Amino acid sequence: MAKGKTNSGPRKPKLAVWKFSSCDGCQLSLLDCEDELLTVADSVDIAYFLEATRAELPGPYDVSLVEGSISTPHDAERIHKVRRQSKLLVTIGACATSGGIQALRNFKDLDPFINAVYAHPEYIDSLAKSTPIQDHVKVDFELRGCPIDKGQLLEVINALLNGRKPNIATHGQCIDCKRQGNVCVMVAHGQPCLGPVTQVGCGTLCPGCQRACYGCFGPTETPNTASLARWLGDRQGHGKREVKHLFRGFTGYADAFRKESEIHE
């Protein structure tokens, strides 16, 4: 992170929030920070954030939060403009960091989908694949999740304002599960949980409710998907198709998950 300035400093950092192909859920996490929103608004100049305000200040920006994947030729061009105007570029959410749920199309031919979904397929101008931002421009920091966790978003803004490294862990869900005292759904109930290979961030929302992890935060720092898949198949009796679908979810196009699902094709 660049050296941050506190709000007592001479100039507030200029923040922009950009949307690419996405559902807006991650941007809304920022508006969701009810208690802290005023302090945030006080500490940064929100220069561009269409979900929240019409005001548009020209670049360059100190920080750009980028939501969404690159899914159209227009996206592919625009992301370079955003990069050029941003000192720090932080991707937020599964779309921006791994292509999103719309990247499921990457595993198939695009045309039949377009023909099936749109009344006028001729108006649709889509790229064959939905890809993450880091495939196109340099990314300085990423926040995972579908959607992102508002606590993690605040932590990044907080770290930036206070000139310190953000405390964003890259280990797996299981560490958080055990810290919280959850009973493991894999061991105690035989559910197929992606937690051991999924990065933390959500506060173990699903395992905390006795439901296996869906992998929204994408692969861990060193995901051994092959071993997990072997156990799900050989010991829990899940079929090839189930294992394929398990890895092919919200972050199915993230490298490790994509490769694992392709093995079970």
Next chain:
Amino acid sequence: MTGEAGAFGAPRVLAAKALDQLITLLAQDGYEVIGPTERDGAVVYDTVDGAADLPLGRLDEQEGGSYRLKSSRKAGYFHHVVGPHNWKRFLYPPHQVLFTAARRRGGFSITVPDAAPPKRAFVGVRACDLAAIQKQDTVFTGRDYKDPGYAARRAAALVVAVNCTRAGGTCFCASMGTGPQVGPGYDLVLTERLTGDRHEFLAQAGSQAGADLLDKLKGRAAKDDDVKAAEAAVTKASRSMGRTMVDGVETLLKENLEHPRWDEVARRCLYCANCTMVCPTCFCSNTQDETSLDGNEAQRVRTWNSCFSIEFSYIHGGAIRREGRSRYRQWITHKLAHWHDQFGSSGCTGCGRCITWCPVGIDITEEARAIAADKGRTKT
């Protein structure tokens, strides 16, 4: 065991319902009572208000990567063994605030959180887990630098231990020399007996606090037969251990640091750290600073972490132990070999939690056995 009158009085026999009275007495003495209770399909440790909160009639079936509870007429309050929780959750909590700091004109002030923790009574501490608490005592208070938070929480804890009369599928305390017979260090120890229509506890005090409690509980003096029956039940448990650790494991591991088995286990290991989280002696943590948005308040927190995570071994220039084999080897050699050099005993009590709660059933005893069966091989 609980034979002759010890320094704190002779053993007594209590009817099963005395357990409820015991919990009430402890609560009246100002203790928060923590004991085994069923939640989400497992026996965990949490506050209990009475014997009704304990998992009466429930048994656990444990294997590598698998845990299931079932009902059994043969099960009393304590015939289950250890579950996913351990006592370090209370003595060395997963999230600890070490200090808070506030910006003041021209500087800052530091506040250390209140050093007086709640008085807690741990009910149902097994032999392996009392041994684990004592190993952590050595780590946190037995050497040059003492952890004041741990020391205070430990000093405020009262231990009601339980001898196991049934061993679980992944237990191996007998081969680690820690159980199933509870060793010294308890305040009160119970051995449960459930035969026909008799349901009772043999109880022995191990401290003045334990003796005072026992005095207040309804019961009778134990006869020789009561003591013998309890001894026989514990001996039976020690003969039916689900697992065994190979002999001489300390030297074995030290002499096989380049064994190809490390690569094999690395292919199975998920690096998920469940083994270290459930282990009652593992103590690794991360320390990080948190700030308020305006930067006027900060706190330093310590959270459980593990040698299986990359960020944990990050030092200047990068993370050490990037390979899976190095991480698994670090864990098992620390536990079973180098702990001896560092703390004068094994770091493993044989509680078996790491085997049961490993999502892919990696078994510390099986890994050691595989190396023993094929000693001296090195990576080719």
